[in-house]
Amino acid sequence: MEAAMYEGNQMQMDTEPPLDNEMEQDMMALADDEWLALTENEPEESPSVITPSIEHIMTGRPPNMLYLSCDGKYLTDYHVLLRKQIQFFEANEEESRAAAQGRNKPIVVGQVGIRCMHCALVPPDKRTRGAVYFPSKLEGVYQMALSMSNTHLCDTCPHIPKDLQQQLIFLRDMKQVVSGTGKNAWALRAGALGVYEDGYGLRYKSTLLG
Ligand SMILES: [Zn+2]
Structure with a gap:
């Protein structure tokens, strides 16, 4: 053994x-x-590559107005009043589905867009023209907000109070010019509100400090 x-x-x-x-x-x-x-x-x-930018993730943050308390010091009266009529919001399933119509690039759940404050509670498919935009970059917020003003807030919005609409139209038509109040100033302010661009569209940071 x-x-x-x-x-x-x-x-x-x-x-x-x-x-x-x-x-x-x-x-x-x-x-x-x-x-x-x-x-x-x-x-x-071979396993395919997953693109993180189109993951369907929502932070659950409530919508917030574009306007910041410091805006009056730097921006024109028209822009200040306009920014009080628009909010950032996070697209849910319903918003994403409604926004998909007529688009080549789908709006994904969790993507951040801008919309008319006065039409925020109107079902997405019942809103009038120009009530919602989804800028793909922070610098696009400015131009799309001006488009929303011309096509919707100063025109077809059925929910903005009439005196407010008249005031907005009056200030718009004054064509007041102040340097340094364009797309970069608006992009910086969006960033301060916790919005960032991820290469596909805009998103909310998961926390304001993050
Ligand atoms: Zn509206």
């Missing part, structure tokens, strides 16, 4: 190193063959 165990151990010690080397070489060769077979014959089975 002892002799047999010793013999066994001895055999193992004698044969182990060469066997291991041969086995390693065989395994490497097999692995190479398998890898070649996979890459040459079945490339379509």
Whole structure:
């Protein structure tokens, strides 16, 4: 018994190193063959890359007005009043579905857009023209807000109080010009409100500090 165990151990010690080397070489060769077979014959089975920007994630943050308390110091009266009529909001399933019509690039759940404050509670498919926009970049917020003003707030919005609409039209038509109040100023303010661009569209940061 002892002799047999010793013999066994001895055999193992004698044969182990060469066997291991041969086995390693065989395994490497097999692995190479398998890898070649996979890459040459079945490339379509490789795992696909997932684009993080179109993941359907909502932060759950409530909508917030574009206007900031410091706006009056730097922006024109027209822009200040306009920014009080528009809010950032996060698209849910319903908003995403409604916004998808007539678009090449879908609006994804969790994407942040701008919409008329006065039509915020109107079902997405019942709103009048120009009530909602989805800028793909922070710099696009400015131009789309001006479009919303012309096509919706100063025109077709059925819910903005009439005196407020008249005041907005009056200030717009004054064409007051102040330097440094354009798209960059609006983009900076959007960033201060926790909105960022992810390469696909706008999003809310998960926390204001993040
Ligand atoms: Zn409206």
